[in-house]
Amino acid sequence: MFDKKTYREAVSSLHASGEILQEVKAITHQTRKPFRLSRAIALAAIVTVLCAAAAVAAVGFIRYENPSNLLQAFFGENVESSEGVVEYNEYGKLVTNIPAWERLPLDESVAQELVAPYLFAVGEQAVYGDYTLTVEAGLYDPAMGAGLLYWKVEHPDGVTGYEVFPDGELWWPEDAPVFAMTNAAGRTYLDTASTTDTQLWLCTWFVTDFITDASNLQVSIGDGQDRLDMATVAVALPENGGPASVELAEGAITLSPIGIRINGPALGLPVDSDIDQIVLHYADGTDYVLEDEEAFVSNRTYGFLDMEQGAFISTFNRIVDTTALASVTIEGTSYPLDEP
Amino acid sequence: MTEQQFTPLARRYMDTIFRLAFHYTRSQAEADDITQEVLIKLYRTDKAFESEDHVKHWLLRVTINACKKALLSPWRRTEPMEDHTAALPFPSPEHSELMDAVLALPARYRVPIYLHYYEGYSCDEVAALLHIPGATVRTRLRRARAMLKSDLQEAEHDV
Numbered sequence: 001m002f003d004k005k006t007y008r009e010a011v012s013s014l015h016a017s018g019e020i021l022q023e024v025k026a027i028t029h030q031t032r033k034p035f036r037l038s039r040a041i042a043l044a045a046i047v048t049v050l051c052a053a054a055a056v057a058a059v060g061f062i063r064y065e066n067p068s069n070l071l072q073a074f075f076g077e078n079v080e081s082s083e084g085v086v087e088y089n090e091y092g093k094l095v096t097n098i099p100a101w102e103r104l105p106l107d108e109s110v111a112q113e114l115v116a117p118y119l120f121a122v123g124e125q126a127v128y129g130d131y132t133l134t135v136e137a138g139l140y141d142p143a144m145g146a147g148l149l150y151w152k153v154e155h156p157d158g159v160t161g162y163e164v165f166p167d168g169e170l171w172w173p174e175d176a177p178v179f180a181m182t183n184a185a186g187r188t189y190l191d192t193a194s195t196t197d198t199q200l201w202l203c204t205w206f207v208t209d210f211i212t213d214a215s216n217l218q219v220s221i222g223d224g225q226d227r228l229d230m231a232t233v234a235v236a237l238p239e240n241g242g243p244a245s246v247e248l249a250e251g252a253i254t255l256s257p258i259g260i261r262i263n264g265p266a267l268g269l270p271v272d273s274d275i276d277q278i279v280l281h282y283a284d285g286t287d288y289v290l291e292d293e294e295a296f297v298s299n300r301t302y303g304f305l306d307m308e309q310g311a312f313i314s315t316f317n318r319i320v321d322t323t324a325l326a327s328v329t330i331e332g333t334s335y336p337l338d339e340p
Numbered sequence: 341m342t343e344q345q346f347t348p349l350a351r352r353y354m355d356t357i358f359r360l361a362f363h364y365t366r367s368q369a370e371a372d373d374i375t376q377e378v379l380i381k382l383y384r385t386d387k388a389f390e391s392e393d394h395v396k397h398w399l400l401r402v403t404i405n406a407c408k409k410a411l412l413s414p415w416r417r418t419e420p421m422e423d424h425t426a427a428l429p430f431p432s433p434e435h436s437e438l439m440d441a442v443l444a445l446p447a448r449y450r451v452p453i454y455l456h457y458y459e460g461y462s463c464d465e466v467a468a469l470l471h472i473p474g475a476t477v478r479t480r481l482r483r484a485r486a487m488l489k490s491d492l493q494e495a496e497h498d499v
Contacts, residue, residue: 002438002484002485002488002489002492003438004457006434006435006438007438007439007442007453007457007458008457008458009431009435010430010431010435010436010438010439011359011439011454011458013428013429013430013431013435014355014358014359014362014428015355015358016354016355016357016358016371016372016375017368017372017375020354020372020375020376020379021347021350021351021354021379023376024350024376024379024380024383025343027380185408306408
């Protein structure tokens with residue numbers, strides 16, 4: 001039986017750690033280090049704006065030119081394909097459980113047609129000590145509520161302390177000397193081809209959620225131990241535009257070249273559990289297996305589940321030509337794309 | 341917010357934030373992290389609160405959002421939940437067993453359980469906090485009680 005009195009007594013015995021308040025006070029009393037935007041960068045930004053005035057008028061943002069590195073990192077063979085990684089620690093506990101993934105060569109023509117026109121230049125910097133953070137470019141898909149950011153962290157003596165999973169995902173361990181992050185729900189990967197000892201190039205997939213809406217996206221850099229004293233770049237996302245998307249199942253599924261958004265309850269799916277199977281079927285008979293838990297395959301770069309509304313967003317590790325798709329299978333049910 | 345305003349509020353609601361975060365994450369360490377994050381947001385907010393209820397409601401909403409972000413990496417950790425409750429100082433084994441049963445419920449059940457039975461919010465107030473219909477809250481509470489009844493009876497038979 002559910003004994004309410006026992007439950008209340010049990011919960012009452014739960015307490016936050018005693019040091020939290022002191023830590024909060026210590027953090028909030030620290031003085032933020034000033035950041036400088038170098039004159040050279042400021043001038044370059046002005047020149048970029050003047051040259052791209054026509055582009056601004058046409059699509060509402062400054063187009064990011066020469067995106068080949070970005071496109072390769074996000075959608076090409078940034079890392080090798082893998083059969084998956086399952087690792088246990090010395091106590092027999094599962095510590096890594098990464099399903100198989102496949103990275104394909106980038107189709108440049110598809111990338112230039114479907115994604116490149118929507119990449120916007122940012123060119124903003126923040127400085128923290130000897131570290132410089134530069135947000136280079138981004139893409140936002142308002143229909144999906146998702147996008148990507150391309151950015152870098154630089155230090156003249158080298159950027160160290162980060163770790164990279166086999167699938168390219170980057171994270172900062174507790175003892176890292178520096179910490180960089182976005183305030184959006186998302187996942188960050190290393191651009192393996194562009195990164196050097198002194199320049200860390202990063203690819204972040206993000207979704208706009210309750211805390212971070214399209215008007216409040218930030219990228220920050222700061223002390224690895226403190227993680228709250230940070231210098232920040234604010235990124236203005238375009239209010240409209242974005243890659244062309246298609247809707248299936250009376251709007252319950254939205255597909256774009258960079259991701260898929262699914263309204264779980266509209267498809268009769270549970271509102272708070274992950275979707276275990278999503279396969280995109282092309283008209284030529286080939287498939288893009290985005291998720292197949294039974295087969296231990298995952299080719300998504302980020303998955304976001306709003307447990308209350310049942311909205312599920314998944315971003316792709318390749319560009320999908322939605323005009324070449326025939327149908328999508330979700331949890332065993334096939335949803336055809338409407339014929340033109 | 342001034343320190344004079346912040347400190348009493350932080351002391352008053354720290355455990356509230358922690359307990360809600362614990363019901364979401366089922367991890368004391370993550371719940372502590374979220375508590376710290378939310379308190380920092382409280383300190384830095386320039387929001388004008390109309391009442392204590394307004395503050396608490398705001399804190400709970402911010403905590404809910406922070407917890408949802410914390411739950412977005414399904415592949416990396418597989419630590420058993422029992423490892424976390426085993427280290428907690430419950431008054432008796434009966435209390436520990438009941439908390440294990442509640443924490444074993446899916447999040448969509450255990451969070452309304454906490455907000456309704458511990459914080460004392462009505463179903464409609466829980467619905468407003470979680471941005472779901474009131475009828476959904478009532479259904480989830482009913483199902484949660486049924487699942488707990490079944491789980492706890494099974495546990496009795498196992499002893």
